Amino acid sequence: MPQMKILSIESSCDETAAAVVEDGRIVLSSVVASQVEEHKLYGGVVPEIASRRHCEAINGVVGKALEDAGLGFGDIDAIAVTYAPGLIGALLVGVNFAKGLSMSAGLPLIPVHHLRSHIASNYIAHPELEPPFLCLVVSGGHSHIVEVKDYTEMKVIGKTRDDAAGEAFDKAARTMGMPYPGGIHLDKIAEEGDPNAFALPHPKVEGSPYDMSFSGLKTAIINLIHNASQKGETLPVKDLSASFRKAVTDSLTEKFISAAEALSYKKLVLAGGVSANSLLRRRVSEECQKRGWSCYYPPLHLCGDNGAMVGAQGYYEYLAGNTADTSLNARATMSIE
Numbered sequence: 001m002p003q004m005k006i007l008s009i010e011s012s013c014d015e016t017a018a019a020v021v022e023d024g025r026i027v028l029s030s031v032v033a034s035q036v037e038e039h040k041l042y043g044g045v046v047p048e049i050a051s052r053r054h055c056e057a058i059n060g061v062v063g064k065a066l067e068d069a070g071l072g073f074g075d076i077d078a079i080a081v082t083y084a085p086g087l088i089g090a091l092l093v094g095v096n097f098a099k100g101l102s103m104s105a106g107l108p109l110i111p112v113h114h115l116r117s118h119i120a121s122n123y124i125a126h127p128e129l130e131p132p133f134l135c136l137v138v139s140g141g142h143s144h145i146v147e148v149k150d151y152t153e154m155k156v157i158g159k160t161r162d163d164a165a166g167e168a169f170d171k172a173a174r175t176m177g178m179p180y181p182g183g184i185h186l187d188k189i190a191e192e193g194d195p196n197a198f199a200l201p202h203p204k205v206e207g208s209p210y211d212m213s214f215s216g217l218k219t220a221i222i223n224l225i226h227n228a229s230q231k232g233e234t235l236p237v238k239d240l241s242a243s244f245r246k247a248v249t250d251s252l253t254e255k256f257i258s259a260a261e262a263l264s265y266k267k268l269v270l271a272g273g274v275s276a277n278s279l280l281r282r283r284v285s286e287e288c289q290k291r292g293w294s295c296y297y298p299p300l301h302l303c304g305d306n307g308a309m310v311g312a313q314g315y316y317e318y319l320a321g322n323t324a325d326t327s328l329n330a331r332a333t334m335s336i337e
C-alpha cells in the first residue's frame, strides 16, 4: 500500500490539537493549543469554557497542522478524530469538525478511542514497538492495566475503583497550594523531598488483584494538611510531595509488575499524562531491567494530549476496517476494549 497520510484531531479535554501522521509512525506536523492558563483560574477544567475555546481554536489548529506539514487536503488520505471518552461538549467540537472535513473532502472518517491513542504515542517514539505488550495507561481520568494483544484488540485486567492517578496527583497538589494541573508541579517538588517523611496508607482493593484505589491516599494527605493547619503548623511541601508521589507510584508499579508476571508479559509500556511522572518512569524501568524485560514510555511531549497519537492509532484502526460515517457521535464514556 502507498504511504497513508492521516489528518488527526483531538479535543477531548483542554487541548485543541491536530497533526498529520504518515503510516501511523511518522509525524509530519503536530500542533497543540492548550487552554490550561484559562482553566488555572478555576483550579480545574471548566467544561463549558473548554467547548468554547475548542470552537474558537479548531479551524486555526487544523490549518496550521496542514501548513506545517506542507500539505493540502488533496494530499490527505483520511481524517481521524478522538470520539470517546472525554468531556462530551469538548469531544463534539472535534467530532463535528472532522465529520465536516470528511464529508467535504470525500475522505474516510476514523473514530479513535482516547486511551488507545495514548498507547499509540509509543508507536511514534519507538518504531520497533509492536503488540502484544502490557500497558499501564494513567491519565487525568483513567488508570488501567491493559493487555494490548494487537493494535486494536485490548483487554482491561485492572483499573482504579475510584480516582484516577492523575486526578489524585492534581487534588493532592491543589491542597498543597500548587496551580492546576498540579501533577507536574508535585513531581518536580518531590525530587527535592524525603519520600519516607510521612507514612501514607498502602491502598488495598479487595477482590481483584490488579485493581487500584487512590481516593484513600488523597484523603490521607488532605487530612494531614488540615490537621496541621488547625494546630497552626505547616508541613514541608517537598517531603509531603515526595511521600505522596512514592505512595502512588509504588502502588502503580507493584500492580503493573505483578500483572506482567502473572500473565507472562516481558514487554511493558507506559502511556497517558501520568506516564510523564519521573519516579514512575524510573521505578518501572528499574523493575523491568532487573527482570531482563523491555520497558517503553513516550517522550514528555507525547505524554499529554496531542493530535499525533490520534493519527498513530487512527492508522491501525483504519487497517482494521474501523471507519465511521457521518452518523458518528461523541461519547463521554466508553471502554477501551
Ligand code: KG4
Residues within 6 Å of the ligand: 013, 118, 138, 139, 140, 141, 142, 165, 166, 167, 169, 170, 181, 182, 183, 184, 187, 272, 273, 274, 276, 277, 278, 303, 304, 305
Ligand atoms: O492524559 P492527560 O494529558 O489528559 C487526560 O486524558 O486526562 O493527563 C493529564 C494528567 C493530569 O492529571 C496531570 O496532572 C497528570 O496527567 N500529569 C502528571 C505529570 N504530568 C502530567 N502527573 C504526575 N506527574 C507528572 N509529571
Ligand code: ZN
Residues within 6 Å of the ligand: 114, 118, 139, 140, 272, 273, 304, 305
Ligand atoms: Zn489524555
